[in-house]
Amino acid sequence: MERREVAAVLAYIGRLDPRTIRAIRTDTGEARDQIAQWHELLNDVPLATDHGWDVREAIRAHILDSPYPILPVDIARKWRAHRRDRLDRHTDPTPTADPDDPAAWRTELIGTRHAVATGSAAPSTHRRVTGGGLHPDVEARLRAIGSCVPPTVRAELTRYRPARAAREAAIAEGRPDALGVRCQWCHAPEGEPCRSRRVGLDGRARGNAPRATPHPTRVDLAAAELARQEAA
Incomplete structure (x- = not known):
């Protein structure tokens, strides 16, 4: 988040939460110091991403849920929790780089994870259990054998159960x-x-x-x- 974006965030907070009116500096020098302080804590927090993060939503949620005025650390913690959740849901896709080139392989993996962490790419969750019906091939096979366990396998299991x-x-x-x-x-x-x-x-x-x-x-x-x- 750049300094001008931090200034816009402070103005947005002042409009939504009357409790912060006194905390927001209006003097030129004091306002510059306050923006510098907030920028120090929020310089790695994006204003918004293409995949699920918007600082305005985090601010609104804090104002609605917390009895205390929002601080820059509150926003930074919400962003870290959001980023951690995205990485927890991410499964590394197989890199397109040559497997015999470890450096290129590692560079692509790190780049994919960084894109997910910063919100510029959606988590890859292709290994998760998904809903929906059976594949047509599986349905056809079930109709043919009548059970998920083939008769030959069921006969072999008889002595064990x-x-x-x-x-x-x-x-x-x-x-x-x-x-x-x-x-x-x-x-x-x-x-x-x-x-x-x-x-x-x-x-x-x-x-x-x-x-x-x-x-x-x-x-x-x-x-x-x-x-x-x-x-x-």
Whole structure:
């Protein structure tokens, strides 16, 4: 920010906030000293950028939110926070320079980051998770295989997750989904496999290993729930 821009900022503050009227110098010598003081703290703060920063917005926000008159450090801190946020959202794009030329590669990276930090370029966020629908190729593949997990991969995973495999087989054959209800024997919640719990001599439960098959009472409860749904 140049000296004339600092003077414009001081005039803008004086128009918006009556509390600063006394703080803004009108004498030629005092005004020159005040502009020099503010310029010392704001010389690296731009008046406005093409991407999200405007010193007038920062001034208005301070006047609306703070009970204290604005100081040059308040503006400088807001700019630093804005610049830090932009760099945090920036992902370095691959430089166009020759990778075998480290100096040119580094120079381009530094130049891109400096452009983002100063507001002359927008942050590159191409690696972020974005919204929107699936790619047409992915949709076509899902329609072809019917699942995100191909059948061959699902078959290979069967031995590592027997409870899930048994549940999928039961649903495919039209049998009751035992894991669709809460187990009244081991108190396993819906969607979780049953647990092998033994009762010790003191009456307390011993062991908590997952079972490959659900408890019979859970199967009966699932069958009753399926019958109720079909009757409804």
